[in-house]
Amino acid sequence: MRIERSTRGTVLVVALRGELDGAVASEVHDELDGLVAGGGGGVALDLGGMTYVSSAGLRFLLLVHHHARRRGVRLALAGVRPDVHEVMAATGFIDAFVVADSVDDAVEALVR
Amino acid sequence: MGADRWPDFRHSDLVAGYVTAHDPVRGVTDLRTSDDRAVRMTCSPDVSAEFLRNLGDPYRDASGRLPQLLVPGRHVLARGVVTPTGGTYTFEAHRLVFPTDVEGRYAFEEGGWWTRQLRELARFYRRAQFGTGPVDFADYRTVLRLGGDKGGNHVQETDTISRLVYGMASAYLLTGDEDLLDVAERGTDYLREHARFADRDHDLVYWYHGLDVRDGSESKLFASEFGDDHLAIPAYEQIYALTGPTQTYRVTGDPRVLDDVDATLRLFSRFFHDDVRGGWYSHVDPVTLSPHAESLGRNRSRKNWNSVGDHAPAYLFNILLATGDRRHAAMLEECFDLIVRHFPEEGSPFVQERFFGDWSPDRAWGWQQDRAVVGHNLKIAWNLTRMNALRPKASYRALADRIGRTMPALAGDGQRGGWFDVVDRTLAEGETHHRLVWHDRKAWWQQEQGVLAYLALAGNTGDEFFLRQARESEAFYNAFFLDHDEGGVYFNVLADGTPYLLGTERLKGSHSMSLYHAAELCLLAAVYDRLLVRGEPLELWFRPRPDAFADRVLRVAPDVLPPGRVRLDQVEVDGSPYRAFDPGAMTVALPDSEKDLTVRVRLLPG
Numbered sequence: 204m205r206i207e208r209s210t211r212g213t214v215l216v217v218a219l220r221g222e223l224d225g226a227v228a229s230e231v232h233d234e235l236d237g238l239v240a241g242g243g244g245g246v247a248l249d250l251g252g253m254t255y256v257s258s259a260g261l262r263f264l265l266l267v268h269h270h271a272r273r274r275g276v277r278l279a280l281a282g283v284r285p286d287v288h289e290v291m292a293a294t295g296f297i298d299a300f301v302v303a304d305s306v307d308d309a310v311e312a313l314v315r
Numbered sequence: 316m317g318a319d320r321w322p323d324f325r326h327s328d329l330v331a332g333y334v335t336a337h338d339p340v341r342g343v344t345d346l347r348t349s350d351d352r353a354v355r356m357t358c359s360p361d362v363s364a365e366f367l368r369n370l371g372d373p374y375r376d377a378s379g380r381l382p383q384l385l386v387p388g389r390h391v392l393a394r395g396v397v398t399p400t401g402g403t404y405t406f407e408a409h410r411l412v413f414p415t416d417v418e419g420r421y422a423f424e425e426g427g428w429w430t431r432q433l434r435e436l437a438r439f440y441r442r443a444q445f446g447t448g449p450v451d452f453a454d455y456r457t458v459l460r461l462g463g464d465k466g467g468n469h470v471q472e473t474d475t476i477s478r479l480v481y482g483m484a485s486a487y488l489l490t491g492d493e494d495l496l497d498v499a500e501r502g503t504d505y506l507r508e509h510a511r512f513a514d515r516d517h518d519l520v521y522w523y524h525g526l527d528v529r530d531g532s533e534s535k536l537f538a539s540e541f542g543d544d545h546l547a548i549p550a551y552e553q554i555y556a557l558t559g560p561t562q563t564y565r566v567t568g569d570p571r572v573l574d575d576v577d578a579t580l581r582l583f584s585r586f587f588h589d590d591v592r593g594g595w596y597s598h599v600d601p602v603t604l605s606p607h608a609e610s611l612g613r614n615r616s617r618k619n620w621n622s623v624g625d626h627a628p629a630y631l632f633n634i635l636l637a638t639g640d641r642r643h644a645a646m647l648e649e650c651f652d653l654i655v656r657h658f659p660e661e662g663s664p665f666v667q668e669r670f671f672g673d674w675s676p677d678r679a680w681g682w683q684q685d686r687a688v689v690g691h692n693l694k695i696a697w698n699l700t701r702m703n704a705l706r707p708k709a710s711y712r713a714l715a716d717r718i719g720r721t722m723p724a725l726a727g728d729g730q731r732g733g734w735f736d737v738v739d740r741t742l743a744e745g746e747t748h749h750r751l752v753w754h755d756r757k758a759w760w761q762q763e764q765g766v767l768a769y770l771a772l773a774g775n776t777g778d779e780f781f782l783r784q785a786r787e788s789e790a791f792y793n794a795f796f797l798d799h800d801e802g803g804v805y806f807n808v809l810a811d812g813t814p815y816l817l818g819t820e821r822l823k824g825s826h827s828m829s830l831y832h833a834a835e836l837c838l839l840a841a842v843y844d845r846l847l848v849r850g851e852p853l854e855l856w857f858r859p860r861p862d863a864f865a866d867r868v869l870r871v872a873p874d875v876l877p878p879g880r881v882r883l884d885q886v887e888v889d890g891s892p893y894r895a896f897d898p899g900a901m902t903v904a905l906p907d908s909e910k911d912l913t914v915r916v917r918l919l920p921g
Contacts, residue, residue, distance in 0.1 A: 296512065
């Protein structure tokens, strides 16, 4: 799992590349949590390069969402692949997030 | 009683006792309290006297019946003023509550008392949450104010929805009111659709802590938001998420609910259970589902009463009643074998409630320290008695009996009635009473445990001591916890029965309160009192779906009761007599149907 960071105006874009399972989640927890904490203008999580997410990975994303919410940071998911989207929908998970087709749409949703 | 038994200052107080003598000329009544102390009472000139009344009942004045009521042996709850007087005291009563009628029959032993109370409670919550129109759980809120109105809080806690659902399903069981079952079914569906996380990797289910439905959008609250369990998944919340759906399953047989229960049991088995040393851990990490994660802090590798014992009353007895599945009976046996093995301790009459992974006691955890929650002790006595009816063991009977015989003197209020909250488990040197940790308030749910423990013990053993404790507990609860003005029951009362209405204790829908304990009390008090204690019939209602129960067998036993004590006498299906039932097993062979069936059953003692 690689984490890449960029900005679009006030929005922080965090791209997750690779597979997200429980072990990876534990490794990247602090880094991602720190990025989200600093994303006062909103954070777009770009999942377009995420090839696999386990249920532990989903729970990790929910915790990231939880932390963002408590800090008043708006969070959106972008580029969710159909198979990942299907897993998220099946768990009842997808409703928790603002979901956009692309990073551009996510940024627009966050600054709206 | 000598003056040294009451503090030497003026104060209001409550005395609950039995009349030993009454002198109408002098206006003096002698009482004997539950803890066998004598109190002399006079009645003020403006004393008001009333009969105990149920929710929905009008005030029933008893002032004109005092000559018939103040007779030896009669139970009375007297609130008055204590005044030190010349080395002794006077106790002048201003309000008398009689839990019996003039013939001495307890009001709550009148046939429909608990059924009517549950109907009133359910209607209060139905109205408070959804008004009088269609039921939409999008409107549900956990925080309900004293009168049932909603504030600005937009949280829907999974467990409070589940508890409300439990109460509604229980109300249907006793009343057959389909509007209340509609609430239960819609709530069950809502939980499935909004609060359930189906983990495909492990083929199991767990339940979100809750939902925040602010501004029309829905945010999942995944890990617990409570201070004791912050950012963990506590077993306690997963357990109570099953409470309402399971009780609804007893009524409807919805196979989706059984799938959810089985999938949640797999969660308990695979991630909470300690396969080496037995028992279930209290918390798991929300990402790894490990009970040993560093992130759990003080909850890492811990077991407690809730994670080991609360399975039983919250859902496990009830799913067993609906399925008859041996796996559920085996899990219950594991729960109670662990309780009798690890919870009692030499040196304290109270059980231990918190443990490390190796079962050594944890006496430093948070607020609990080395303290006993009175209601947990009573709950253990109650549920051991149920378990003994399922799989009799001397160890179950011995611990239930020991708790039942010792608690009144240690944790009950022998002068006023009712049960205290949290006490120190051990006495310091020179002390004669276990210290009340924070206050002398009495919580509604702990009174429930007292009533059910002693009714179950009395019904199973026939012991008069237990029956007296049950009646005294019922009298205190019904006299002081029913909110006749706003509806529902109070969270806490002061020691003398005055409602305590500050802070979160004003609320009516909150965590653990939302129609679970109060409904459980009504349902099971009716079951134990009618069928086991007084030997009267009881009717229950069921509403099985066309796809209910794979074997099309409806199990109608109202609780786990001693074998042979209760039988199924009559069955009606959609209003017509129906004969395909087994009286001893209390099962009904349901006919095939393309629609829901309404099944009314009549149970008889013996």
